[in-house]
Amino acid sequence: MGSVEVPSRHKALVYDSPGKISTKIEEIDTPKPGVGEVLVNLTHTGVCHSDMGVMCNSWAWLPAPTAQGQVGGHEGVGVVASLGPGTENSNVKVGDRVGIKWIASACGNCEPCLVGADANCTSAKISGYYTPGTFQQFALAPAHYVTPIPDSLASDMAAPMLCGGVTVxxxxxxxxxxxxxxxxxxxxGGGLGHLALQIGARGMGFRMIGIDMGEKEQLVKDCGAEKFLNLANYSRDDEGTKKLVEDVKAITGGPGVAAVVVCTASNVAYAQGLSFLKFRGTLVCVGVPEGPSVPIATANPAAMLAQELRIVGSAVGNRQDAKETLDMAARGVVKTHFEVQPMDKLTEVFERMDKGKLQGRVVLDLSG
Incomplete structure (x- = not known):
């Protein structure tokens, strides 16, 4: 591909009032790549529930409140526009299509990095949190850490895979x-969940049970769920949980499931999760609950040891996971159900997300 014209200024979406749902389009200076960096002309970016958590300061585990004027976003796809010093011999060249993920860069030397868990890097930079993210037309990224996008995969399809896809x-x-x-x-039926169903059913051969609200039933089944359970049919109390557990176990013929992958920020989902499991089953923590942490209700030692249950945390994925996920997408194993919106609709998208009204993912077109 040819060269990319780099303007002196470009459009960016900023969090103009951190702590609440509010974004604003501003024109900002286009940076020049430093040593080891590339400048990416972003064309598309996914919108993730994590962006809303950062914007609204609703994640107590983050070390500091989000700064006013922060450029959010961490599922960006675009074309390398220019190279910084020291990148001449890297695998990236001007015109290449690449992606920027939740972890903007990792040190490569800490204990997690050395075992391939760069998402847990102790000195990682997070895209969209104290590092300018992908809700803008041009962004800097380390040349060694951008993700190559397969030629056969459209940019709008690729964007949500860089976080949602690789995470599940x-x-x-x-x-x-x-x-x-x-x-x-x-x-x-959410952004993470509908991808997990496809990868699990079509890529890994699992039998999938989807749990969500009734209006998402068709999407859930289209994505590979054999069975769907409508949360509207269960009360939000102990009796409702008991009935839900009974229904899950009835689907499996009695013992329960091998794994529960919690793809929602709901504390209730975590409280219920262990009860779905069979002997030596695993609860995987993915969705990050907002507000004060609530313990996983049934995680008492007796229940855990009697069934030899496991609780596993899973933070995004590493660079190899990202490549393998994008390969699945390029082969058509997994397809993001998404809608494309212009930049000026981001606040509205977050408002819909907050009300649980989104089905699948939203991708912003950054060309406007």
């Missing part, structure tokens, strides 16, 4: 489930 792929790999096993996905 990594989580399903950690679940311990084997082909033919039952796996439950709470939040099955």
């Amino acid at each position: 792929y990594s989580a399903l790999r950690k679940s311990g489930a084997k082909p033919g096993d039952w796996v439950v996905i709470p939040g099955a």
